[in-house]
Amino acid sequence: MLTNFAALEVGQHLYWQIGNIRLHGQVFLTSWILLGALLVFISLGTKKMENDPKGLQNLLEFLWDYIRDLARTQIGEKVYRDWMPFIGTLFLFVFVSNWGGALIPWRLIKLPSGELGAPTADINTTIALALLVSLSYFYAGLSNKGWRYFEYYVHPTPIMLPFKILEDFTKPLSLSFRLFGNILADELVVGVLVFLVPLILPIPVMFLGLFTSAIQALIFATLAAYYIGEAVEEHH
Amino acid sequence: MLAFNLFGATEGGLFDINATLPLMAIQVVALTYILNSLFFKPVGKVVEKREKFVSNNIIEAKNKLSEVKKLEADLLTQLQSARTEAQRIVSEAEAESEKLYKEALELANNEANASKEKARLEIESQTSVARDQLSKQADDLSELIVNRLILEK
Numbered sequence: 001m002l003t004n005f006a007a008l009e010v011g012q013h014l015y016w017q018i019g020n021i022r023l024h025g026q027v028f029l030t031s032w033i034l035l036g037a038l039l040v041f042i043s044l045g046t047k048k049m050e051n052d053p054k055g056l057q058n059l060l061e062f063l064w065d066y067i068r069d070l071a072r073t074q075i076g077e078k079v080y081r082d083w084m085p086f087i088g089t090l091f092l093f094v095f096v097s098n099w100g101g102a103l104i105p106w107r108l109i110k111l112p113s114g115e116l117g118a119p120t121a122d123i124n125t126t127i128a129l130a131l132l133v134s135l136s137y138f139y140a141g142l143s144n145k146g147w148r149y150f151e152y153y154v155h156p157t158p159i160m161l162p163f164k165i166l167e168d169f170t171k172p173l174s175l176s177f178r179l180f181g182n183i184l185a186d187e188l189v190v191g192v193l194v195f196l197v198p199l200i201l202p203i204p205v206m207f208l209g210l211f212t213s214a215i216q217a218l219i220f221a222t223l224a225a226y227y228i229g230e231a232v233e234e235h236h
Numbered sequence: 237m238l239a240f241n242l243f244g245a246t247e248g249g250l251f252d253i254n255a256t257l258p259l260m261a262i263q264v265v266a267l268t269y270i271l272n273s274l275f276f277k278p279v280g281k282v283v284e285k286r287e288k289f290v291s292n293n294i295i296e297a298k299n300k301l302s303e304v305k306k307l308e309a310d311l312l313t314q315l316q317s318a319r320t321e322a323q324r325i326v327s328e329a330e331a332e333s334e335k336l337y338k339e340a341l342e343l344a345n346n347e348a349n350a351s352k353e354k355a356r357l358e359i360e361s362q363t364s365v366a367r368d369q370l371s372k373q374a375d376d377l378s379e380l381i382v383n384r385l386i387l388e389k
Contacts, residue, residue: 011250021255031260035267042275049282051289057282064279084280085272092271093264124256132261184250 010188012114024122026111031119034100038092067091067221074225079144079232083225086136090129091221094120098183098213102190102206118213121183123176130176133224134168141231155235171227175220182216 014025045056053061067088071080075087101118109116119125141149153164186209193202 011252013252023254023259024252024256027256027260028263031263035263039270039274042271046275046278049278051282051286053282057279060275060279061283064276064283067276068280085276086268088276089264089268089271093267119260122256123251124253125260127253128257128261129264131257132264 014111014114024114024124026114026116027119027122027125030100030106030116031097031125034096034119035093037100038096063092064088070218070221071225074222075229075232079140083136083140083228086132087221087225087228090133090224091217094129094179094220095214095217097125098217099210101183101187102209102213117187118183120179120216121187123180126176126180127172129179129220130172133175133227134172136224137227137231140228144232145234149231151235152231152233175223179216179220182212186212 014029016023016025016028041056042060045060049057068080068084070091071084071087074080075083097118097120101121106116138149141152145151153161155164190202190205190209193205
């Protein structure tokens with residue numbers, strides 16, 4: 001059984017060597033395919049913008065509205081405009097990666113090593129996203145409030161200082177591992193089930209996986225927005 | 237180098253962190269700029285233009301509605317005054333016609349009375365004339381009778 005499980009190739013990567021640098025090729029391959037599809041979709045939808053939206057434009061406007069609401073409720077009326085593209089990109093990137101990983105039968109494409117899958121099932125991707133979120137909330141806080149941003153660390157009482165500092169580490173850690181763990185676990189569960197019972201049984205789990213994927217994208221974007229909102233919030 | 241490994245494995249593993257991380261971060265930042273110019277800005281422009289259009293229309297409609305209400309109230313007061321005016325005119329005309337009717341009635345009455353009086357006077361005079369004649373004839377007759385009686389004796 002364990003040898004069969006190993007056939008799922010957990011932790012195997014398609015390595016690309018560029019000079020001294022090693023990359024996980026499968027992550028970039030899938031992300032380029034998915035982001036390419038996303039960009040084509042968006043270009044098609046925004047090609048002919050009308051005041052009276054039709055078809056794709058309608059869908060994109062709905063998406064835009066959804067992201068704006070998310071950013072506005074978490075970040076607040078004052079600065080949400082500056083951060084909406086970033087939050088939206090996080091949401092779209094994670095969502096497209098998760099769903100693309102779950103919906104497209106990547107397994108049919110054989111690689112010399114490793115296998116194609118959701119880019120968000122690779123720890124590098126999720127840590128990259130989480131660190132970007134950390135950088136952005138620091139930048140948001142410092143650019144909006146200057147040095148007064150650090151009042152946040154002692155805000156209700158100075159006793160909070162160690163916890164708030166700890167939070168700066170736990171935030172990216174939890175963000176990255178939550179996404180990574182959920183998507184990887186989903187891929188593994190579906191993989192194992194498909195391997196054990198190739199018919200019918202994996203389908204509900206696949207649907208559950210789609211649900212998880214969407215929820216994780218929403219959670220990631222919402223938390224990112226919340227952290228930025230927390231950093232720019234004025235304490236009185 | 238950028239390549240380092242959390243768990244000490246030399247090759248592979250779930251937690252194999254390497255240059256994929258910074259490159260992916262750069263890719264996401266680039267994607268943010270691309271999506272901003274390709275998606276968020278243009279769609280936002282259209283949506284906000286429409287929202288502005290809609291809210292402007294709502295404000296305009298509200299203004300028009302209040303104007304209409306004002307005009308309606310104006311018209312209502314005008315209608316009210318016109319109605320009272322009409323009532324006044326009608327009652328005036330009624331009074332006028334009543335007066336004219338009374339005048340005409342009085343005139344007619346007077347005329348009728350006058351002609352009645354005239355007729356009565358005429359009747360009276362003719363009665364007296366007739367009575368005079370009658371008495372004269374009676375006188376003549378009695379004289380005649382008297383003369384005849386006297387002559388027969």
